[in-house]
Amino acid sequence: MKHWYEVTNVDSIDSPALLVYPERIKENIQIIKSFVGEQCNRLRPHVKTNKMVEVCKMMIEEGIQQFKCSTIAEAEMLALSNARDVLMAYQPVGPKVDRWIQLIEAYPNTNFACILDNVSSIEVLGRHAAKKGLRLNVFLDIDVGMGRTGASISEVPHLWNSLCGYDSLVLKGVHGYDGHISNPDQDIRLQESELSYKILKEAFDYLQLKNPNILEIVIGGSPSFSSHATRSDVVCSPGTFVFWDWGYRQRIAEQPFLYAAVLLTRVISIISPTRICVDLGYKAVASDPPLPRVQFLNASGLEVIFQSEEHLVLSVDDSSRYSLGTVLYAVPTHICPTVNLYNSVSVIQEYHNKTTWQVIGRNRKLNI
Template sequence: MGLSLPTILPEELQRLPSPQLVIFRDRLLSNLDSMLKLAKSPARLRPHCKTHKMHRIIRLWVERGVLKHKAATIAECEMCASAGATDVLYAYNPVGPNIDRLVALAGAYPQCRFRATTDHERPLRQLSAAAAAAGVTIGVMLDVNVGMDRTGMTPETPGAAALYDLVRQLPGLEPSGFQVYDGHQRQGDLMQRRVAVAEQWPRVLKLRAEAEALGSTVPAFACGGTPTFPCYASMSDPAIETCPGTSVLSDSGYGNAFPDLPFAPAAALVTRVVSRPAPNRMTLDLGNKAVAADPPKGARVLIPELPDAVQDIHSEEHLVLVTAEAEKYQPGDVLLAIPVHVCPTSALYDRAVIIDGGRIVDFWEVTSRNRRIVF
């Protein structure tokens, strides 16, 4: 898909303060529909809400029959449940006070099944004790490390199947399957990604067989992210749940890296020129506090109007561009920028302005941008 943006009517654009997150509703809905088409059915989709963190977007999913969701924080879990999700995976190993927070959340939303991941016996037993004491049941997925080496147990780790089997033996817990996240698979060519997934999959199936031999069931695999979404979506194992996240809003990072993905940027940042310190320099109000700073300096946004501008200085409140086109701009002029990484960008704003047909039509709260809502 292209990396252009829809038009915002000039009079509407001038109303918006900057910096400001905007979402193009038609693009968003198109991305949701494309995700559903790729997954083939709502039951095969467990989208990750960390990209947008918005109650209103969860509601759009629920209206489309997508009731299973994936989250990275307790606040995101709470947001999903409050928006009507009936099955939420806390794709994080709960430790410390977050164990009690998750258990309390399960008690407050009995209509929603909560799951968590595990890769170690100690917090698993603590989760069991807390859940049993509260009279709730928490589903547990084994966090399976297929090469990213961030969390989890490899399929060959001694005791991996036994740890998963322990789940069915502990009170307050139930076996829910495996999380298989492969964020390291970022090959630009789709066929290369398919081959990489196919190579790692027999290891996962072998671990499932080992767990089943011990007496446990492995009802689901929560698989991959956005880059490997089409790989898992094309596989026939009925236990597979696809877990894309970034594709909901998309961004220029994924748009450039994975041109095969059928998603277009649905989010952008409104920014203004605040200074012209030299003939070939222009400074925008799009500092590190307005756009994700985890991409390398100099490559944190794409400005469609100035695609070749050099992003020279990026400090807390300023982004300095070096471009021969600078003379065309004066302080107060407005531009749109596409984040390279939209997920941490959305968390920098308390609300998004919704654009439809070039006009401002709504304002959506970024519900779970903070670490706590109620629980």
């Protein structure tokens, strides 16, 4: 009996390669919906993980209509997917200001918004929008503990006063990313996510009192999703769930998502009785985690010795069990930057390599 990840026509796929499994992606979408009681308006998945039109359309077909992204290219990919609502969780500066406005003008059927966290950005975007006769949607980005981007609570009144000076900008809500929360202990993650939520809720409460429109709270990623999913007043924005990875399988054990993206690699050298080399260098799998960076699915007793650009050297119990060209399947520790290393993926259905999908969101620029 074949394992779910095996490919019968594997010789049609050169290695290294990234394989995706649509049926398992669909199941992961159902799981994420179940966390919020099928209320898709409480989900705003981040597409930085998948970066593919086909995967975005799968979520749209399941009723998810609003998304989050990091780049203008990802935002355009979502527009090409016919996404209804897109939040770019990145503050446009420099040439991105004009590109952002061009994107909004080019895709009128998609409702776009971006985040802002300082008066200077409000002024620049407000002036550019006014010159074009546009009203642009914005979220205030609040630092909820990560210390990467976002305004402090004390800055919120000043930012609101600045926004009030521009009819060309429309406040839609507050955004906070708690990427510093990653403890494997779920109780600790729950406590930490509660602190992040309270910070963002304080900003929201202040702004909602000042604002006649109903505002939105967008918060969190995958590690804090278990906690934020229980809060009916927030919109959650995990992204890794579509593919999942070995890193989160170890650290977020309570989230039952399936592996839906797998690396395919082959033995390219048999070095000694206890050492082999495969074609899975750090140009083929994300290198931000420490070694081993992958978990092999169809072989046990493998230990990563070292990795270079195009090679991964492994210690094995007995290299005679392997021959040149032996296929190994592996799940990466970090799937998001791994996807970004591939311009296309092989789509596996019923154990068969059916087609390829283009990873267009990995590009820095599509049309705009």
